[in-house]
Amino acid sequence: MIAATLYLLLALPPLVWAAAVFDRIGTGRGALLAGPLRNGAALLLRPVAPTEAPDRLNRLLAPGWYLALALVGLSVVPLAPGLVASDLSTGLVLWGACEALTVVVVFLHGWSPNAPFPLLGAYRYVAIALPAMLLSMFVLIGAALPAQSLSVGAVVEAQREVWNLVRQPLGLPLFMALGLALTLRGPFDYAGGAELAGGTSAEESGPALAAWRLARAAMLVAFSAMAATAFLGGYLGPVLPGPLWLLLKTLAVMAATVAAGRFFARMPPARMLTLLWVVLLPLSFANLALVGIEVLP
Amino acid sequence: MSLLASLARGAEIPVFAAIGAGGLAPVETLRRRPGLRLVDTPRHARVLLVAGEVDAAHATALERLHAQLARPRATVWWRAPRLFDRGEIADGDDPTGAIRRAAETDEPDQRPDLPPHPWEGIGPHGQGGMGMMGGTPYGRPMAMTAEDIRDGLALDAYRARFGPFLPMLPPGLALDLTLQGDVIVAAGVAAPPYPQGAESDAPGPCAARMLRLMGIGPRAARARGALAALPRGSGMRRRLAAWVDGARVDETPRPLPDALPGRDWTGAALWLASFAPSRLRAACLKPEAA
Numbered sequence: 001m002i003a004a005t006l007y008l009l010l011a012l013p014p015l016v017w018a019a020a021v022f023d024r025i026g027t028g029r030g031a032l033l034a035g036p037l038r039n040g041a042a043l044l045l046r047p048v049a050p051t052e053a054p055d056r057l058n059r060l061l062a063p064g065w066y067l068a069l070a071l072v073g074l075s076v077v078p079l080a081p082g083l084v085a086s087d088l089s090t091g092l093v094l095w096g097a098c099e100a101l102t103v104v105v106v107f108l109h110g111w112s113p114n115a116p117f118p119l120l121g122a123y124r125y126v127a128i129a130l131p132a133m134l135l136s137m138f139v140l141i142g143a144a145l146p147a148q149s150l151s152v153g154a155v156v157e158a159q160r161e162v163w164n165l166v167r168q169p170l171g172l173p174l175f176m177a178l179g180l181a182l183t184l185r186g187p188f189d190y191a192g193g194a195e196l197a198g199g200t201s202a203e204e205s206g207p208a209l210a211a212w213r214l215a216r217a218a219m220l221v222a223f224s225a226m227a228a229t230a231f232l233g234g235y236l237g238p239v240l241p242g243p244l245w246l247l248l249k250t251l252a253v254m255a256a257t258v259a260a261g262r263f264f265a266r267m268p269p270a271r272m273l274t275l276l277w278v279v280l281l282p283l284s285f286a287n288l289a290l291v292g293i294e295v296l297p
Numbered sequence: 298m299s300l301l302a303s304l305a306r307g308a309e310i311p312v313f314a315a316i317g318a319g320g321l322a323p324v325e326t327l328r329r330r331p332g333l334r335l336v337d338t339p340r341h342a343r344v345l346l347v348a349g350e351v352d353a354a355h356a357t358a359l360e361r362l363h364a365q366l367a368r369p370r371a372t373v374w375w376r377a378p379r380l381f382d383r384g385e386i387a388d389g390d391d392p393t394g395a396i397r398r399a400a401e402t403d404e405p406d407q408r409p410d411l412p413p414h415p416w417e418g419i420g421p422h423g424q425g426g427m428g429m430m431g432g433t434p435y436g437r438p439m440a441m442t443a444e445d446i447r448d449g450l451a452l453d454a455y456r457a458r459f460g461p462f463l464p465m466l467p468p469g470l471a472l473d474l475t476l477q478g479d480v481i482v483a484a485g486v487a488a489p490p491y492p493q494g495a496e497s498d499a500p501g502p503c504a505a506r507m508l509r510l511m512g513i514g515p516r517a518a519r520a521r522g523a524l525a526a527l528p529r530g531s532g533m534r535r536r537l538a539a540w541v542d543g544a545r546v547d548e549t550p551r552p553l554p555d556a557l558p559g560r561d562w563t564g565a566a567l568w569l570a571s572f573a574p575s576r577l578r579a580a581c582l583k584p585e586a587a
Contacts (some may be wrong), residue, residue, distance in 0.1 A: 028329050034307065039334075041301045042308035049340050049367040116457065117338075120479050120562060186512050187526075195465045195510045195566040197337045205340045205367050265511040265523035268563045269479075 004085040007243070008074055012218060018251065019217040022258040040214075046206035051113045059112035063211035065105040070218040073098035077225045078153045080235050080242035091152035092140050095226055099136055102182055102219070103129045106191050109212065110200035121199025124269050125191035129181050131276040132188065136178035138284040139171050142291040143230040156234040163233045167294065170287040172231040177280060179223040179257050183216055186261025190269055224253035309334040310400045313342035315362055316468035317377055318491040320349025321574065323390075325502055330393060337464050339365035344399050345384075346392065348375045349491065352469070355461050356380045360407040362462055369403035381407050412436075445477050446559060452477040461488055465510060465566045467577055468493075472553070481565055484557035489581035490574060498573040504540035507533075507570045510563075533571040546573055550580045 020036030029035060076091035078084040088094055103126055110122025144150050146167065147158035155164075165172050180188035192199035201212055228234060228249035235242030267275065311334050314324045324346075328335055336342050339362055351359055359380055363372060372384025375392040383404045387395035414436025443454040460471035469491030475483040496502070505515035511523055521541065527534040536546045550556060550572045557565050569577065 029309070029334075030331050031307070035309070038304055038306075038308040041304035044301060045305050046343070047367045049365070116455065116476075123478060189512060193510075193512055193563075194337055195563050197464055198341065201341075202338045203340055209341065262513060263522070265508065265513045265526040267511075267526040268528070268561065268567065270561065270564075271526070271528055 001085060001087060004079055004083045005075070007079055007083075008071075008077075008085055011247070012071075012074070012221060015221040015250070015254075016214060016217040019220045019254055019258075022255055023217075025258075026262070040210055043210040043213075044207050048206040048208045049203070051115055051203050054114050055108075055112035058108045059208070062105055062109035062112060063208065063215050065108070066102065066212065066215035067218055069098045069102055069105060070215060070222040073219075074222040074225055076152045077222075077229050077246070078156055078234060079246060081157075082153075083243075084153060087153070088151065090150045092144055092150045092155070092230075095152070096133075096137055096140065098222075099133050099178070099182060103133065106184065106200060110191060113203035115203045117196045117198070117202040118200045121191045121193075121196050121202070124196075125184075125200070128188065128190045128269060128272055128276070131273070131281060132178050132181040135174055135276070135280055135284050138281075138288050139174045139178070140230065142168050142171055142284075142288045145288075145291045145295050148295075152229060152234075155230055156236060159233040159236060164231045168231075168287055168291050170283060170290075172227060174280065174284050174287065175227050175231065176253075176257060176260055179220070179227060179253075180261055182223050183220040183257070185220075185257070187264040187266045187272075189261075189266060190272070193266060220254060220257060221250065224250045224257060227253045310344055310396055311336045311342045312344045312346050312396060313337075313339045313362075313366070314346045314348050314464075315351065315359060315462040316491070317347060317349030317351035318469070319494050320347075320376070320491075321468060321493045321497045322502065323376065324348045325505070326390075327392075333393060333396060340367065342366050343370065344396050345370065345372045346375055346396065347372065347377045347380075348392075349468075350377050351380055352461075352488070352491070353380065354488070355469075355471075357408075358461055358471075361413070363404075363407045364410075371399035371402045371404055373399050383407060443477065443482070445480070446482050447480050450478075454482060458487060465570075467569060467574055470569070470577075470581065472557075474557075476562070479562040481557050481560055481562070484554050486553050486581050490578045492578060493574045495575075498545065498575050500540040500543050500545060503546070503570075503573060504537060507537055507540070507567065510566055510570055527567070533567055536571045546571075547576065548572065549576045552580060552583065 017036060021032055024032050024035055031038070073095050075085035076088060076094050086094065106125050106129070107122045110118040110125070143155055143164050146164070147154040149155070177188065180186055184191045192201055196202065201209060204212060225246065228246060232249045232253070234249070235246045237245035309332055313336055316324055324335070327333055339345065345363055345366055347359065373387055373392055373395045374384060375387045379386065385395050385399055412435040442451050445451050455476045456474070458471055458473050460466050461469045466472070467490040469488060470486070471488040473485040473487050474481055501515070508515050508523055511526060513523060524534055524538055524541070527537065532548070536548065539546050556568070560568060
């Protein structure tokens with residue numbers, strides 16, 4: 001358990017950096033590898049701008065909570081058979097709790113500066129993220145059904161013969177929608193976005209902004225590792241050692257999530273709300289029903 | 298610390314562009330310039346770029362914007378006469394050099410660090426008056442519960458001026474809005490958008506501006522998918538489709554005080570962006586002429 005925690009903490013910084021590099025690819029700015037580090041350093045050297053009558057405690061803590069949720073979520077992902085930081089029989093529930101609390105943390109981030117655009121972003125995010133999190137619950141129950149267990153290790157072992165991606169093809173795309181919402185990205189970036197001048201981050205600057213962006217990238221890593229584990233067989237794979245397979249699959253999901261965030265346009269929130277409740281949630285029910293029929297003896 | 302500083306030396310300079318008359322198209326050319334990054338909020342910026350002539354009536358707004366940049370900060374006036382005595386002037390096609398030089402300097406506050414209006418709240422935190430709220434602390438009326446026009450969910454109505462340099466609104470447009478949540482319940486035009494060059498009405502830049510509000514880049518293949526993100530049968534979708542196909546859009550919007558109420562913030566920003574800048578300006582000027 002301690003070994004797994006250490007490996008995760010060692011792997012996280014390079015993966016966060018990889019996430020930042022992915023975000024830079026195709027923006028035509030050059031300096032792919034060094035750019036994120038340089039910009040991060042410049043941000044750390046800028047001051048934190050004060051706002052009028054902020055909620056100081058929550059403003060300070062929101063990025064930390066976000067990062068903590070990413071770390072706790074990541075801790076249930078097994079790196080190899082038996083090598084997992086939090087070896088819970090209910091790992092999927094812990095992950096689900098991290099998802100749900102992300103809504104609260106993003107809200108606090110928008111609430112605490114006491115300014116209109118961050119607050120609009122916060123409320124908008126809650127309205128959209130709530131159904132998105134519901135979606136993920138059904139999708140993850142679908143992933144847990146073949147394993148007949150809520151333990152993430154058992155979910156991986158149940159994919160020895162065939163990955164969940166093949167068994168329940170709707171699962172991963174629906175889970176990716178949640179990933180976009182968790183990591184405040186592209187079509188699900190209702191906390192921020194150009195139309196709100198950065199939304200919940202509009203008043204942030206300096207180290208506080210750097211911390212929020214770091215946490216957001218860490219959440220992308222955590223989500224990608226979870227998606228790779230629940231749908232792509234996690235550490236399972238021929239020839240290469242298990243942790244390396246997990247790493248490769250995590251990077252692949254990360255790249256796909258970043259690409260999806262760039263490809264799909266963000267709808268006006270009312271339209272997205274309709275899409276979530278009327279199309280995506282019923283799709284996740286259908287996914288769950290199909291999985292249920294499959295696992296019938 | 299010195300390691301951090303040497304790493305930061307190669308960083309992109311975050312620039313907030315306050316766009317004046319004729320500044321829209323030139324700022325667009327900076328978007329992919331290496332070494333610079335245009336940001337959406339002055340809080341993220343190191344340099345304030347005033348691009349194009351800003352109406353003297355907006356000098357105070359510009360000074361307040363200047364104060365929003367955390368120090369060290371600097372100003373560059375690009376094809377713009379100075380409205381206050383700070384910063385550097387850049388006249389050519391490329392302000393990059395001036396921005397780089399400015400990023401080495403610092404400017405003190407332009408305005409005294411005082412509230413813009415006197416304190417008129419009731420109670421030490423403005424919590425007096427009706428129920429928990431009341432008064433107009435620092436010139437901003439406290440949000441009070443009011444009738445809702447959309448779904449009957451009565452929220453606190455919030456009145457404020459938005460603009461003239463908000464990046465999601467046409468440059469120069471200042472709106473007096475009453476918001477409930479993110480729904481606009483009343484709107485007034487405090488200042489019309491600045492005149493922009495004819496190149497700003499071209500389909501390409503218009504589509505790019507609208508797509509940027511939807512979080513994606515301007516490539517045509519993506520834009521086709523983006524149409525589905527807008528409500529079917531809406532004018533916004535029709536106009537974006539025309540722009541993506543390379544056609545000009547010459548529709549004039551309805552007067553803003555009639556058209557904006559009932560839209561949510563995103564819908565309103567997209568709707569405003571779905572008209573050519575010159576047509577939008579005409580619609581804002583018309584009531585004054587009448």
